Amino acid sequence: MAIFDDIVGQDLALTVLRRALSAGAAHAYLFTGPSGVGKGEAAVEFAAALTCPDGGCGECDCCRRVREGIHPDVDVLSPEGTFITVDQIREINREVALRPFEARVRVYVILEAESMNVPAANAFLRTLEEPPPHAHFVLVSSQPEELLDTIVSRCQRVPFRRTPAPLLGRHLSERFGLSEIDATAFARVAQGDLAYGRRLASDPMAREWRLRLIEWARSIPGASTLDAENMLDEIFASVERQADARVEALDARKEADLGWAADARTRARVEKLHDQKVKRERRRAVNDGLEEVMRTLAGWYRDLAAAAMGADEAVLNHDYAYELQSEAFPGRVEAYVAAIDCARRATRRFRYNVDARCALEDMVLSIKEALL
Ligand SMILES: [Zn+2]
Structure with a gap:
């Protein structure tokens, strides 16, 4: 499957990301928008495109391993318990300076980035201020207002939106061969949540x-x-x-x-x-x-x-x-x-x-x- 093929109804975000891939990616991005619209999935796809020798073919072993979460140069972080802790961030700070394992880059996807507590956020800021040339960070958050301004201001923002019900309905009926009645019902019930709509459909x-x-x-x-x-x-x-x-x-x-x-x-x-x-x-x-x-x-x-x-x-x-x-x-x-x-x-x-x-x-x- 080609990169970003699985993300539905996010034209603006994908335009920003595709431009970044062709023009040279920045060190830090912040994906924002409601939960369930595919921000995390898009972040992993973006990481695959940054890592893939062909710029994100979506087919090679590199792309596949990033998608499966087992590429050594791509780290996907989420809170351990309530918070993303300072220990988790210190580990990133240590690792990020090292040479990549096999790609030309190291990518860190940080899910629920708002759950960094204050010591973690401050530790992260130090790396974000002077990232090594091969490092890319993709922060993902549905509550970006909870993040430190100093972190937000160093990231390029990529806005995601709720998937409109008609678009989601069309996607569900095409992908899962649903009747129009079922597709419309599930799309409405999901209220813009792509993941939940797909779960109901499948x-x-x-x-x-x-x-x-x-x-x-x-x-x-x-x-x-x-x-x-x-x-x-x-x-x-x-x-x-x-x-x-x-x-x-x-x-x-x-x-x-x-x-x-x-x-x-x-x-x-x-x-x-x-x-x-x-x-x-x-x-x-x-x-x-x-x-x-x-x-x-x-x-x-x-x-x-x-x-x-x-x-x-x-x-x-x-x-x-x-x-x-x-x-x-x-x-x-x-x-x-x-x-x-x-x-x-x-x-x-x-x-x-x-x-x-x-x-x-x-x-x-x-x-x-x-x-x-
Ligand atoms: Zn590839």
Whole structure:
């Protein structure tokens, strides 16, 4: 697959990146925009293009290994626990000065860059002020306002946007051969989140899980404390299962990954990259899973509000048009809006590292209260 072929609806960002590749890339970029639109994927593609001897053919072993996260000259970093720590950054600072293993460059992709804590950010700034000629940094953040200004000002900004629903729908129907009705429904439900749209389009389990969450959203007003606890148990078990499955799939490839290492030094490096990848993917699976819960709930109450106002065409969950019409009461719009706020507040708390179970428990209680 050619470089950037998998990124949908990001013309502006891709124009900036293609120009950078043909004119000579800067040392530091900052990819910004909402989560789920493909910033991280684009950062890895960009890293492949910088590393590939052909400038990003998308076909060679170099491109392939960068995409799989096992090229020794491309490092993809994400928070360990809550923060990107000063130890993680010190390691970059040490490594970056060394000669590349096999490419002409060393590329560091830093996901969730806003989670660098202050010591980490200050340590990173030192390298960013005087990067070695072969170094490139790609910072990725959906909350760039949390980054130090002194870091932001040294990066070239690359803006990503929500994927428009019609474009996403077209992409889903072409890629996965969906009917127009399904493609439109999934594109709307995904609300501009390319990754989630693709998951719904390709994975029957993801579709079933969405239905289960909608059932739950509908049942919260009448749920007992025990019902709520049981549902939360089910949610956390499901999220863990998804994370385990992702890790298992990666571990099964470990030996093949290591097969690329020509000597002991490279092998140690690739092994480390593999472990980093496993941690990153596990964390991502858990985060995606929990955010999906809150988003599905917010989407459902949003649809109740839309239906209550007679704005049926604005409904996201098209396949529930009938239920929405019969369950939405015009006099309850404010209560629905309050319930949406509860789900969104939970998402924010979760992003700010409030204990996930605690955030979800509070959310259920406050939604129940709002809908009383
Ligand atoms: Zn290539």
